[in-house]
Amino acid sequence: MHNRTVFFVSDGTGITAETFGNSILAQFPGQPRHVRRPFIDGVEKAAKVVEEINTVAGKDGLRPIVFVTLVNDAVRDTLTAPDCTGLVLDMFRTFIEPLEGEFGVKSNHRVGRFADVAKSREYTERIDAINFSLAHDDGQSARNLAMADVILVGVSRSGKTPTSLYLAMQHHIKAANYPLIPEDFEREAIPSALAPYQAKCFGLTIDPDRLSQVRHERRPNSKYASLANCRWEVVEAEQMMQRARIPWLSTTHKSIEEIATTILRDIQPQRLVY
Amino acid sequence: MHNRTVFFVSDGTGITAETFGNSILAQFPGQPRHVRRPFIDGVEKAAKVVEEINTVAGKDGLRPIVFVTLVNDAVRDTLTAPDCTGLVLDMFRTFIEPLEGEFGVKSNHRVGRFADVAKSREYTERIDAINFSLAHDDGQSARNLAMADVILVGVSRSGKTPTSLYLAMQHHIKAANYPLIPEDFEREAIPSALAPYQAKCFGLTIDPDRLSQVRHERRPNSKYASLANCRWEVVEAEQMMQRARIPWLSTTHKSIEEIATTILRDIQPQRLVY
The missing domain is CATH 3.40.50 (Rossmann fold)
Structure with a gap:
């Protein structure tokens, strides 16, 4: 070829x-x-x-x-x-x-997906969703979480950011994401900002070996990237999601598209006709 | 229907x-x-x-x-x-x-676009591109602009952010974006951080009426959103891009996909086989 x-x-x-x-x-x-x-x-x-x-x-x-x-x-x-x-x-x-x-009708031979972007409500919703997902990346803001369609949770580098952006870009879904961090594991409770919204939380987890590899690229030889720490965080995060009855999936071998599709299938946000 | x-x-x-x-x-x-x-x-x-x-x-x-x-x-x-x-x-x-x-061969009946995401170089490039575009959104960082495949420039709310993210997500392109702001127009010079990289800059412009409308949704009744100010910024930005020989297009009636495709066609980043 x-x-x-x-x-x-x-x-x-x-x-x-x-x-x-x-x-x-x-x-x-x-x-x-x-x-x-x-x-x-x-x-x-x-x-x-x-x-x-x-x-x-x-x-x-x-x-x-x-x-x-x-x-x-x-x-x-x-x-x-x-x-x-x-x-x-x-x-x-x-x-x-x-x-x-x-x-029983002729096709209209229209070029492109949107007739006129500037006037399309669907298109405005898309841009709003992208802006929302950016503003609510990595727990940056807990304001307006009530307006989120989905809130992704998981340890740092489990794939939350690309997935949120993809959900916004492709499906016009307001996807916030919120990290689970060592302090949460020590308190043994999901972040309090998330408590009212458990029903729309979805968890991402990842194989600790893969997580350690990804984190090493970012911060070589840190405690953050060490395999022991990654194992601990992943076990704690999975237990926490289980207790809170948050559904989750492993992103280790999945593309962003596959992760996003599974989330939409399982969580069925109200704005989507599914 | x-x-x-x-x-x-x-x-x-x-x-x-x-x-x-x-x-x-x-x-x-x-x-x-x-x-x-x-x-x-x-x-x-x-x-x-x-x-x-x-x-x-x-x-x-x-x-x-x-x-x-x-x-x-x-x-x-x-x-x-x-x-x-x-x-x-x-x-x-x-x-x-x-x-x-x-x-002259049978198809392999493979499901999905990526065989194993965790091992795919193409897939790693994609995630790297998304992270790069996020880190270089809205002129947040001028570090590593040398590594950008494309740098989008334009006034605030001209469509730079969604386009950069789309280029990264869909085409694995490292797309930075950098705003043109009133201070640049007063100095009559493109931001100094961009000067070494003019060849890979691409401008986005927008109809001032549409811009004013979009900005009013964000900051109602501000000078920032006023039609007079939007007209001034757009004229100044277009003149600046013309002087700096930066190609540009108007995003007013275009979808993110159309903007991205035009940029790739015109700028032909080296990493893309086009």
């Missing part, structure tokens, strides 16, 4: 083409070269991409794979014409046509 | 199914009800989803649309069997089979 090139061609950002294309390509061994061509919204631009595809095909000695998400028929036809040597996988046409039949 | 239900069924997080499904559905008017069913990795779980689909079909009086990304054949066959009343759009089978022919 090293000699193979994959194009992602879109009239928008191409993010859909790339996300989908990558999950298809992950089913095959090897890493092809990626070429992104976003904002291809006219026949002339499309013709240039075809030239590029043909040049690459000659160089590689293999025809490129071309994932396209193009709503304009003329633009799309340029890519799928016989003089384009790429193997074109047309994600829109394949699925939109059966849906037009099912819905 | 209000009476129509859409299912996203996956053996992984279902994010691919949902992202792709949403961009398909955006081609049609109306908002169907969404139901996510992630982690469907066995025939029994799949059979339960089929029951659910059939129940919903009865209630709605319309057959649900079902986007599936399932690599296991037996699980997939359960969803596509004749007793499932949904219109199943099978994203994997449609595209994987032609690719098996093209590559």
Whole structure:
């Protein structure tokens, strides 16, 4: 696959083409070269991409794979014409046509996910969620925790911050996060700021060996990073979450996407249609 | 479409199914009800989803649309069997089979994008990028700007923070951001911390009316939010970027995805194969 090139061609950002294309390509061994061509919204631009595809095909000695998400028929036809040597996988046409039949309406061939961002309530909610998650990162503020959809808890470096930001960015969820620290373990009680909100808390835990490794990168040879301390913190945190009946999962072998999806499935925040 | 239900069924997080499904559905008017069913990795779980689909079909009086990304054949066959009343759009089978022919190998039917997160270099880079972007949000730190892939500049509330976080999360790009403030306009010079890095700066600007509206939500009736002040800041910032030859775009009508994609296309950070 090293000699193979994959194009992602879109009239928008191409993010859909790339996300989908990558999950298809992950089913095959090897890493092809990626070429992104976003904002291809006219026949002339499309013709240039075809030239590029043909040049690459000659160089590689293999025809490129071309994932396209193009709503304009003329633009799309340029890519799928016989003089384009790429193997074109047309994600829109394949699925939109059966849906037009099912819905009994023509598709509106709209480019992009948001019609006009500045006027979209959904979009404002997204930005609000990101700002909320940033302001409530790492227990920075206990104000407005009542407004949080989810509060992630766990020891330092268990994955709370990236997960909160992802929940906000992708799912428009107001995700606060709050650390569990040695002082809490000594008091044997969850932080008092969290007490009223146990029902929307979700815990992240992590394998102590992995935690120690991650902390060593941050503060080499500290007590904070030592395996003994990591083991103690993790055991204490898990016991504390169990007593407080906070559900939790281990982030050790999970991507942010997998962690976020599990949280949403288990906690079912009210704002989400699930 | 209000009476129509859409299912996203996956053996992984279902994010691919949902992202792709949403961009398909955006081609049609109306908002169907969404139901996510992630982690469907066995025939029994799949059979339960089929029951659910059939129940919903009865209630709605319309057959649900079902986007599936399932690599296991037996699980997939359960969803596509004749007793499932949904219109199943099978994203994997449609595209994987032609690719098996093209590559001359069978697909490995792997679930998820990352094989083992804890061991993946790509994944570590992603977390590093998120941490970098957080630490370099809003000019918090000028240390390590040399390590940034991109530095976003612009007036307060022009969209720098969400864009930096998105670049890190989605593209593993170390994106710092640095505000342009009235003091810079009075001195008529870009912040000195940025001077050595002009080549990797990218500017965000915004329509002054929109900016004023956004700032009023934050600090109502302040000078900061006044239309006169917003107009002045925006004009000054654009002139400053022009003098410093920093490319920029207006975020007023753009989603985070569109802004990020334009930046990557124009600035072509070295770490990205573009």
